[in-house]
Amino acid sequence: MRLRFAPSPTGALHIGGARTALFNWLLARHSRGALVLRIEDTDRERSTTENVEQILDALRWLDLDWDEGPIFQSARAARHREALQALLDAGHAYRSRATAEDVKEFKRRHGADRGFRGEPDSDGAVRLRVPDEGATIVHDAVRGQTRFEHVHLDDPVIARADGSVLYNFAVAIDDLDARITHVVRGEDHLSNTPKQLLVLEAARAVGLGADRPLPVYAHLPLLHGPDGKKLSKRHGAASVQELRDAGYLPEAVRNYLALLGWGAGDDETVLSTPELVERFTLGRVSRNPARFDETKLRWLNGIYMRELPIPELARRLKAFLELTDPTAAKALAETETDRRSAERPPKAAGDRFERAVAISREKIQTLDDFWPLSGFFFIEPADDPPARERWLGEDGRRALSDARAALEDLGELTETTVAGALEAVVARRRVKPREVYQPLRVAIAGGTVSPGIFESVALLGRAETLRRIDRALARA
RNA sequence: GCCGCCAUCGUCUAGGGGACUAGGACGCCGCCCUCUCACGGCGGUAACACGGGUUCGAAUCCCGUUGGCGGUACCA
Numbered sequence: 001m002r003l004r005f006a007p008s009p010t011g012a013l014h015i016g017g018a019r020t021a022l023f024n025w026l027l028a029r030h031s032r033g034a035l036v037l038r039i040e041d042t043d044r045e046r047s048t049t050e051n052v053e054q055i056l057d058a059l060r061w062l063d064l065d066w067d068e069g070p071i072f073q074s075a076r077a078a079r080h081r082e083a084l085q086a087l088l089d090a091g092h093a094y095r096s097r098a099t100a101e102d103v104k105e106f107k108r109r110h111g112a113d114r115g116f117r118g119e120p121d122s123d124g125a126v127r128l129r130v131p132d133e134g135a136t137i138v139h140d141a142v143r144g145q146t147r148f149e150h151v152h153l154d155d156p157v158i159a160r161a162d163g164s165v166l167y168n169f170a171v172a173i174d175d176l177d178a179r180i181t182h183v184v185r186g187e188d189h190l191s192n193t194p195k196q197l198l199v200l201e202a203a204r205a206v207g208l209g210a211d212r213p214l215p216v217y218a219h220l221p222l223l224h225g226p227d228g229k230k231l232s233k234r235h236g237a238a239s240v241q242e243l244r245d246a247g248y249l250p251e252a253v254r255n256y257l258a259l260l261g262w263g264a265g266d267d268e269t270v271l272s273t274p275e276l277v278e279r280f281t282l283g284r285v286s287r288n289p290a291r292f293d294e295t296k297l298r299w300l301n302g303i304y305m306r307e308l309p310i311p312e313l314a315r316r317l318k319a320f321l322e323l324t325d326p327t328a329a330k331a332l333a334e335t336e337t338d339r340r341s342a343e344r345p346p347k348a349a350g351d352r353f354e355r356a357v358a359i360s361r362e363k364i365q366t367l368d369d370f371w372p373l374s375g376f377f378f379i380e381p382a383d384d385p386p387a388r389e390r391w392l393g394e395d396g397r398r399a400l401s402d403a404r405a406a407l408e409d410l411g412e413l414t415e416t417t418v419a420g421a422l423e424a425v426v427a428r429r430r431v432k433p434r435e436v437y438q439p440l441r442v443a444i445a446g447g448t449v450s451p452g453i454f455e456s457v458a459l460l461g462r463a464e465t466l467r468r469i470d471r472a473l474a475r476a
Numbered sequence: 477g478c479c480g481c482c483a484u485c486g487u488c489u490a491g492g493g494g495a496c497u498a499g500g501a502c503g504c505c506g507c508c509c510u511c512u513c514a515c516g517g518c519g520g521u522a523a524c525a526c527g528g529g530u531u532c533g534a535a536u537c538c539c540g541u542u543g544g545c546g547g548u549a550c551c552a
Contacts, residue, residue, distance in 0.1 A: 006552095046551075362516090449514090
């Protein structure tokens with residue numbers, strides 16, 4: 001199979017585009033075929049190099065690679081003109097000065113059952129001549145046959161008056177030249193397909209690619225927002241960049257996107273990328289439009305985060321924070337400096353960030369969840385007045401004092417020794433565990449939610465823990 | 477308006493004439509685990525849009541209605 005992904009650089013890569021890219025990529029890898037990347041920039045007004053870069057970035061982040069290209073459609077203008085001239089010479093296309101208004105007027109006069117047919121002029125835009133009779137049938141790999149009656153089709157404009165070609169023409173010629181065997185794209189292109197098929201037929205009639213079979217088309221169901229409307233910023237993430245910045249892992253995004261409009265057939269939902277490659281086929285692509293629902297993506301992302309080895313997760317977390325949170329990045333950098341100052345045993349210090357990651361990861365679903373939960377290991381905790389009032393009243397402070405004493409007297413602080421010491425405080429005070437642990441949590445973490453209290457104390461270290469307890473006692 | 481696509485729990489889906497008292501996953505609810513939050517485990521809630529056919533039998537096939545979406549550019 002030879003496939004292609006052909007985005008138009010008129011904006012960032014949206015989630016729907018990413019899904020199209022993914023499906024093409026999966027098909028190419030599954031079939032051990034090739035994926036061609038083509039940039040459809042024939043609209044020079046709206047296409048920018050920034051957008052091209054952004055799209056390539058998004059594909060790289062998703063780890064979707066391509067075998068050929070990027071081919072810029074604009075760079076193929078000479079070839080397009082040549083093909084256009086061939087169609088013109090053979091009478092499959094003609095120049096016409098007819099405007100959109102003229103077309104409307106034509107239809108008003110002739111009724112809806114007659115597509116626009118122009119008279120050749122000496123100049124003007126180029127229109128493809130659509131046969132009056134018959135129909136073009138699109139054989140779609142996911143939808144079956146769709147019949148487009150020629151009487152309903154207007155002669156489409158395939159090139160501007162200045163000779164520059166338009167989308168439906170350029171696409172057909174480029175697919176032909178690139179020997180694309182399968183055109184897999186969004187359903188919004190279904191009604192373009194007969195036009196492209198007509199271009200292809202005309203091109204073959206004049207000897208262009210006559211030896212090659214027409215590509216198989218497959219139109220993917222569209223993606224909508226949670227409310228069923230068009231996906232937009234209003235729904236949270238709408239572009240791949242936004243997904244990245246929201247703290248999702250590319251492998252989780254691939255897994256989730258694959259499930260939108262495709263299913264393995266059994267009840268599997270967690271499918272690694274190799275499994276997707278192994279199992280993906282066009283035959284199982286759905287015809288129903290799907291809604292992009294971030295809830296399920298969050299869940300999946302959590303699973304992938306927990307499956308990552310701790311050092312790898314730590315690496316990604318660090319990269320993420322460097323990209324999105326200067327404060328956090330700076331704090332982490334300073335932690336590393338401390339480590340090098342050798343004030344503590346290198347091993348323990350070196351693992352500090354990784355240890356924080358290890359005790360946090362079952363509590364977070366995205367990379368973005370980490371810092372709010374565990375940033376207190378690296379920076380001064382935020383103040384949370386309601387939490388203080390609830391847990392650092394008279395009883396809470398007494399419990400906190402007891403905890404302080406127990407920790408101060410302890411030998412080495414490990415999860416086990418801390419647990420022993422604090423459990424003894426609970427037993428001595430004859431209270432529920434939380435009556436000791438929550439005040440302590442508020443004191444060291446700032447709020448009522450954090451990783452396990454024993455692990456947290458052990459990681460924070462005695463000096464810092466005692467300092468924060470003292471500060472909480474003084475302030476409360 | 478015209479052309480076209482689509483129609484199963486709130487969401488993603490399984491299902492392609494009898495195996496369906498319609499299965500799974502997310503979410504939600506409850507219980508268990510528990511130092512918070514989670515993770516994990518167990519259980520529960522919840523759907524074949526409607527109306528006609530065809531058939532011994534329809535979620536599955538056909539037609540219509542309704543609804544959603546796409547297209548209808550000298551955009552892609």
